[in-house]
Amino acid sequence: MLKLQGKTALITGGSSGIGLAIARRFAAEGAKVFITGRRQAQLDTALAEIGGDAEAVPGDVTSTADLDRLFATLAERAGQLDILVTSSGVADYAPLDEITEDHIDCIFDLNVRAMVLTVQRATRQMTAGGTIVLVGSIAGTVANPGYATYSASKAAVRSYARTWTHELAARGIRVNTLSPGPTDTPMFDGVSDALRETLTSRIPFRRLGRPEEIASAALFLASDDSSFVGGADLHVDGGMVA
Numbered sequence: 001m002l003k004l005q006g007k008t009a010l011i012t013g014g015s016s017g018i019g020l021a022i023a024r025r026f027a028a029e030g031a032k033v034f035i036t037g038r039r040q041a042q043l044d045t046a047l048a049e050i051g052g053d054a055e056a057v058p059g060d061v062t063s064t065a066d067l068d069r070l071f072a073t074l075a076e077r078a079g080q081l082d083i084l085v086t087s088s089g090v091a092d093y094a095p096l097d098e099i100t101e102d103h104i105d106c107i108f109d110l111n112v113r114a115m116v117l118t119v120q121r122a123t124r125q126m127t128a129g130g131t132i133v134l135v136g137s138i139a140g141t142v143a144n145p146g147y148a149t150y151s152a153s154k155a156a157v158r159s160y161a162r163t164w165t166h167e168l169a170a171r172g173i174r175v176n177t178l179s180p181g182p183t184d185t186p187m188f189d190g191v192s193d194a195l196r197e198t199l200t201s202r203i204p205f206r207r208l209g210r211p212e213e214i215a216s217a218a219l220f221l222a223s224d225d226s227s228f229v230g231g232a233d234l235h236v237d238g239g240m241v242a
């Protein structure tokens with residue numbers, strides 16, 4: 001029995017890295033999958049990789065006009081939404097003295113503001129049994145020198161998940177945070193070899209995570225396998241936080 005048969009899932013940032021692995025896994029488990037991202041070529045490549053029943057809706061989640069268009073398309077094509085995964089996100093290096101207004105605005109605009117506005121719209125199309133998986137980061141829990149703004153944005157993500165767990169429980173909608181450790185995705189491509197080695201040495205399993213391993217945890221949180229899990233922050237990090 002496929003775990004997501006008959007479900008419709010939206011994955012923001014589903015055209016790359018962790019979001020793409022989640023989209024692939026959900027489609028393999030029988031879900032109808034919608035992905036969104038800004039680059040059309042990346043969406044096209046992703047659709048070919050995902051296979052199954054998948055559609056791409058291009059757009060920028062920091063634009064409310066694009067978000068409204070995305071959810072109108074979803075309503076028209078699928079009718080209802082069962083699963084939301086917010087994976088679109090950005091990280092940017094800036095130690096305290098180098099933090100600028102643009103740096104703060106850019107990170108919080110995507111990682112926090114757009115995430116909130118996406119969840120708000122998604123819950124309007126969800127009924128009892130809906131599940132929301134917010135992709136956070138272990139950076140929201142542990143110190144990450146040079147990435148204070150990113151870390152703060154991910155701490156905000158898990159904070160929202162806790163409050164929304166209470167607000168949405170009466171409607172039968174579950175919210176959880178999925179917090180990966182360093183994972184080998186295009187986001188990680190820009191990281192220097194030195195930082196990559198330092199991070200790896202801090203991971204008890206002595207390697208980066210694979211997007212597929214994060215997708216397995218997302219499947220758990222999105223499916224009935226986690227029916228009594230709410231407001232959790234699931235670290236998938238090779239033991240790094242421990």
Ligand SMILES: NC(=O)c1ccc[n+]([C@@H]2O[C@H](COP(=O)([O-])OP(=O)(O)OC[C@H]3O[C@@H](n4cnc5c(N)ncnc54)[C@H](OP(=O)(O)O)[C@@H]3O)[C@@H](O)[C@H]2O)c1
Pocket residue numbers: 012013014015016017018019036037038039040042059060061062086087088089090091110135136137138179180181182183184185186187188
């Ligand atoms: N990789 C890691 O080590 C790691 C660790 C912990 C947490 N995370 C979190 O995991 C999530 C995914 O990261 P990743 O490593 O998979 O990154 P990635 O490979 O760079 O993918 C980011 C995705 O987000 C989309 N995106 C970016 N800005 C967008 C916007 N304004 N509107 C719509 N889509 C947008 C990108 O597509 P377009 O560029 O085409 O828009 C892409 O599909 C992020 O939230 C990240 O913070 C990653």
